[in-house]
Amino acid sequence: MSQITDSQKPEASAHQTGGQTHFGYKNVPIQEKEARVADVFHSVASKYDLMNDLMSAGIHRLWKRFTIETSGVRKGHRVLDIAGGTGDLTMKFADIVGDDGEVVLADINASMLKVGRDRLLDKGYGRNIEFVQANAECLPFPDNHFDCVSIAFGLRNVTNKDRAIESMLRVLKPGGRLLILEFSKPVLPIISKAYDLYSFTALPVMGKLIAGDSESYQYLAESIRMHPDQETLKAMMETAGFARCKFYNMTAGVVALHTGIKP
Amino acid sequence: MAIDPVIVSSMTAAIEEAINKTLQYSPASQKHIDQLDGAVIDICTDPFNIRLQFGNQRIFIHHQTDESPAQATISGSPLALLRLATSSESLTNLGKNSVVIEGDSETIQQLYAFVKTLDIDYEAMLAEITGGIPAHFIGSSFRSLRRWTKSANESMESNIEEYLQEEGRQVPARVETEIFADEVDELTLAVDRLAARIELLVQQKKESPNT
The missing domain is CATH 1.20.5 (Single alpha-helices involved in coiled-coils or other helix-helix interfaces)
Incomplete structure (x- = not known):
């Protein structure tokens, strides 16, 4: 497994040209990406939580915690957790909104949704949670419906990110908040080098040993590099129509939380 | 350079976990937590401002990154807030403690009632780790020590007062x-x-x- 070089990495801005889009560092037909991403998550769903804890040394819990702290969600609110996966954010949101509120855990992947639903039901959640299989690009919800929409570690897997952000804007109520938690670009060069080394050597090995699948974790590392950096994503949110857009770098920019308000 | 949010979140997570774990040993407070369900209260002790959010019989502790206003805000130095939490004064005397309270007064009353009813059974907490008998022994010893300390303190104050006023004639008597x-x-x-x-x-x- 070799470390990434600039010549290997395609231009992130060159995504979706000529009917092609990126799937990690590969270019694939746009209509294929969704199925390929689905295969990745079908493959890793059962070991998803364990791998998250191992890969991040548990820090992903603090990234998600900060997202909740920034959400401004209150009792009685209606929250949409897109790409909710195994339900980490949904659980916290459900505690806060209480029985008067509602949390929708949406994921495009049936395997992830099943793992998330089983996990939440086993923990005694469910009264104020709905589980919906949905594509972030065309959310099956009415306009102006949610007080808060979150997508944690999901946007980079979406084929058309602009369309997904526009869809999130549509379902938010005016004054509602979008939270995008996603891997981003480290702000310190030394961290960036160490992070690349870790991503392209340790992650696939861990994936092979724990989840029996190194390719999915190779894709994870590649897809992170292809994801828009902090400023680009912020500009995408502003272009979609969000106001007061800003981002918080976490762990030296390895992860960033973007927030925006629907005007 | 700003502190990484992860560090702040790890602190609030630790405080939140400790508080909620401790509250399990104060059953009398449960009624007041239910009354505060949904309440959002800011505690401002510069430079560390935190937000308390009540829900699902828990207290969520947040660093104040959320810009939406709280129902009530309590500001003051850490010492003044500690004095407020531990004093037996009524809520009407709070102004004397250099504590500024703003917002919904009913929420503040409920929070105050909640703090005042806190009666944590430390012996039960300890018993989960050490077992009942050692916990009871340590608890009894601690209570005896506390009684003795209180008695010795009162006795020392009385003796010093008597010596300075009556024997040494260093200071006049209170009358x-x-x-x-x-x-x-x-x-x-x-x-x-x-x-x-x-x-x-x-x-x-x-x-x-x-x-």
Whole structure:
């Protein structure tokens, strides 16, 4: 497994040209990406939580915690957790909104949704949670419906990110908040080098040993590099129509939380 | 350079976990937590401001990154807030403690009632780790030590007071001080009256210089 070089990495801005889009560092037909991403998550769903804890040394819990702290969600609110996966954010949101509120855990992947639903039901959640299989690009919800929409570690897997952000804007109520938690670009060069080394050597090995699948974790590392950096994503949110857009770098920019308000 | 949010979140997570774990051993407080369900209260002790959010019989502790306003805000130095939480004063005397309270008064009353009913059963907490018998032994020893400390403290205060006032004659007795203070007060009033009288006479002299 070799470390990434600039010549290997395609231009992130060159995504979706000529009917092609990126799937990690590969270019694939746009209509294929969704199925390929689905295969990745079908493959890793059962070991998803364990791998998250191992890969991040548990820090992903603090990234998600900060997202909740920034959400401004209150009792009685209606929250949409897109790409909710195994339900980490949904659980916290459900505690806060209480029985008067509602949390929708949406994921495009049936395997992830099943793992998330089983996990939440086993923990005694469910009264104020709905589980919906949905594509972030065309959310099956009415306009102006949610007080808060979150997508944690999901946007980079979406084929058309602009369309997904526009869809999130549509379902938010005016004054509602979008939270995008996603891997981003480290702000310190030394961290960036160490992070690349870790991503392209340790992650696939861990994936092979724990989840029996190194390719999915190779894709994870590649897809992170292809994801828009902090400023680009912020500009995408502003272009979609969000106001007061800003981002918080976490762990030296390895992860960033973007927030925006629907005007 | 700003502190990484992950560090702040790890601190709030630790505080939140400790508080909620401890609250399990104060059953009397549960009723008040239910009353506070949904409440959002900011505690401002610069530079560390936190937000308390009540829900699902828990307290969520957040660093204040959320810009939406809280129902109530309590501001003051950490020492003043600690004094407020531990004092037996009523809520109407809070202004004397250099604590500023803003927002919904009912929420503040409920929070105050919640803090006042906290009665944590530390022995039960300890029993989960050590077992019942060692916990009871440690609890009894701690209570005895606390009683002895309180008694020794009171006794020492009384003895020092008696020595300084009665034996050493270094300071006057409380009654003597009170009498002296009363006399000073009377003298102050008399001087004020005299000053007013002189002022009046001077005024009269100015108005009719020929008399």
